[in-house]
Amino acid sequence: MGLRSTDETPVTVLSGSLGAGKTTLLNxxxxxxGDRSIAVLxxxxxxxxxDAELVSERSELSVADGxxxxxxxxxxxxxxxxxxxxxxxxxxxxxxxxxxxxxPSGISDPAPVARLFTGGSPAAxxxxxxxVVAVVDARLFADTFDSDGTPSKTVAEGGEEGTRxxxxxxxxxxxxxxxxxxxxxxxxxEEERERVAGVVRTLRPGADIIPATYAEVDVEGLLGVQRxxxxxxxxxxxxxxxxxxxERGDTESAEGAEGGHEAEHGxxxxxxxxxxxGHGDRAGHSHPQAAxxxxxxxxxRRRPFHPGRIAALLSDLPESVIRSKGAMWVAGREETxxxxxxxxxxxxxxxxxxxxxxxxxxxxxxxxRNRSDLGFEWxxxxxxxxxxxxxxxxxxxxxxxxxxxxxxxxxxxEMDADWGDFESExxxxxxxxxxxxxxxxxxxx
Ligand SMILES: Nc1nc2c(ncn2[C@@H]2O[C@H](COP(=O)(O)OP(=O)(O)OP(=O)(O)O)[C@@H](O)[C@H]2O)c(=O)[nH]1
Numbered sequence: 362m363g364l365r366s367t368d369e370t371p372v373t374v375l376s377g378s379l380g381a382g383k384t385t386l387l388n389x390x391x392x393x394x395g396d397r398s399i400a401v402l403x404x405x406x407x408x409x410x411x412d413a414e415l416v417s418e419r420s421e422l423s424v425a426d427g428x429x430x431x432x433x434x435x436x437x438x439x440x441x442x443x444x445x446x447x448x449x450x451x452x453x454x455x456x457x458x459x460x461x462x463x464x465p466s467g468i469s470d471p472a473p474v475a476r477l478f479t480g481g482s483p484a485a486x487x488x489x490x491x492x493v494v495a496v497v498d499a500r501l502f503a504d505t506f507d508s509d510g511t512p513s514k515t516v517a518e519g520g521e522e523g524t525r526x527x528x529x530x531x532x533x534x535x536x537x538x539x540x541x542x543x544x545x546x547x548x549x550x551e552e553e554r555e556r557v558a559g560v561v562r563t564l565r566p567g568a569d570i571i572p573a574t575y576a577e578v579d580v581e582g583l584l585g586v587q588r589x590x591x592x593x594x595x596x597x598x599x600x601x602x603x604x605x606x607x608e609r610g611d612t613e614s615a616e617g618a619e620g621g622h623e624a625e626h627g628x629x630x631x632x633x634x635x636x637x638x639g640h641g642d643r644a645g646h647s648h649p650q651a652a653x654x655x656x657x658x659x660x661x662r663r664r665p666f667h668p669g670r671i672a673a674l675l676s677d678l679p680e681s682v683i684r685s686k687g688a689m690w691v692a693g694r695e696e697t698x699x700x701x702x703x704x705x706x707x708x709x710x711x712x713x714x715x716x717x718x719x720x721x722x723x724x725x726x727x728x729x730r731n732r733s734d735l736g737f738e739w740x741x742x743x744x745x746x747x748x749x750x751x752x753x754x755x756x757x758x759x760x761x762x763x764x765x766x767x768x769x770x771x772x773x774x775e776m777d778a779d780w781g782d783f784e785s786e787x788x789x790x791x792x793x794x795x796x797x798x799x800x801x802x803x804x805x806x
Pocket of ligand 1: 377378384386545574576
């Protein structure tokens with residue numbers, strides 16, 4: 362059960378897509394708070410979000426027992442970060458309460474909000490994040506990721522960077538959550554519920570899954586448990602754990618450590634792990650990849666992709682792939698490490714930084730000296746340039762997908778030829794921070 366330190370007020374960061382049931386949950390928490398006094402902080406995105414009003418309108422108790430503070434004019438994660446910090450510090454000073462629930466707008470990434478309460482900030486001195494809770498609309502989730510071939514819902518929500526497909530948000534909120542309230546269970550069959558839970562478990566191993574209808578959860582079970590760990594939060598997503606475990610396996614076996622995972626070094630510099638079940642060493646994090654037909658595998662190679670071929674493949678993945686993500690090395694982009702991400706019908710590639718091996722020698726040396734434990738093997742010829750992707754899906758044809766990916770690698774002939782064309786005819790970003798959409802869901806009529 363929960364670890365309680367004495368003078369820091371526990372904080373629950375609540376996320377969830379529009380209409381998932383966050384307000385319903387807040388009201389349930391306020392009504393059933395028992396002896397606990399709960400303060401609620403919501404941000405108002407103008408027409409999108411009127412939570413403070415709803416909370417106080419719908420629940421008499423929220424005014425008496427809870428404190429509802431409202432922020433306006435933007436999104437908590439960006440412009441309002443400072444305001445949020447000021448607000449929570451002021452709340453702590455002016456009001457007496459046992460628990461703070463922060464609800465950033467339905468479209469925001471909970472990660473920066475959680476970070477606000479960690480580190481050396483004034484907010485961190487008064488609060489500790491207890492849990493990051495994602496409220497998931499089980500019906501919407503099933504329709505988006507698990508529709509058995511029927512067209513998926515592709516509603517787009519306005520995000521801080523414009524319009525982002527809902528599938529991205531659903532997945533990222535789950536991947537960062539310590540507890541997932543699987544709401545609207547009255548709108549799914551038992552089988553659908555189990556399937557959605559299976560996907561959630563694979564996206565975020567170790568998160569508590571709390572099925573609910575009208576967000577009627579056990580308040581003590583949701584608010585009374587310390588789940589958030591700032592050390593491991595950034596690494597908690599299933600895809601990240603699987604990739605880390607695979608790379609750790611390489612370095613361990615390179616060092617001759619016992620129990621290290623032996624990567625198969627295929628011909629042509631290929632490495633393939635087959636099913637990498639990534640048993641990490643973090644306590645309590647299991648990897649039930651095969652649960653409810655959800656499966657996953659890692660794909661790692663130290664040979665670049667052909668830009669045109671890989672772009673074509675990744676923009677038209679089989680529907681069985683629910684989530685795929687990782688780093689890519691693409692010919693013609695020898696300086697830029699590319700991060701690829703796909704959730705349901707949306708896929709993108711982003712320039713995420715420079716390959717260390719493309720930096721001037723002295724910088725490379727400094728980088729490698731400072732990080733003696735790079736977490737992966739340095740290749741004599743290519744340095745850190747490599748591809749490491751994780752595929753999570755249901756009944757994926759792994760063999761076929763791996764073969765299709767391999768067909769996108771440069772052939773021996775292409776490896777020896779001039780790579781000049783790859784630079785000019787290349788759909789991928791060549792600067793860190795740039796983003797290219799590979800496939801976008803079409804908004805529903
Ligand atoms: N059938 C069903 N409806 C639900 C359930 N939970 C909430 N709702 C309804 O879904 C709608 C949206 O719920 P809210 O709690 O307002 O959702 P929200 O996440 O706060 O929505 P936004 O603030 O607009 O993002 C409301 O009409 C709720 O009554 C549930 O478990 N089952």
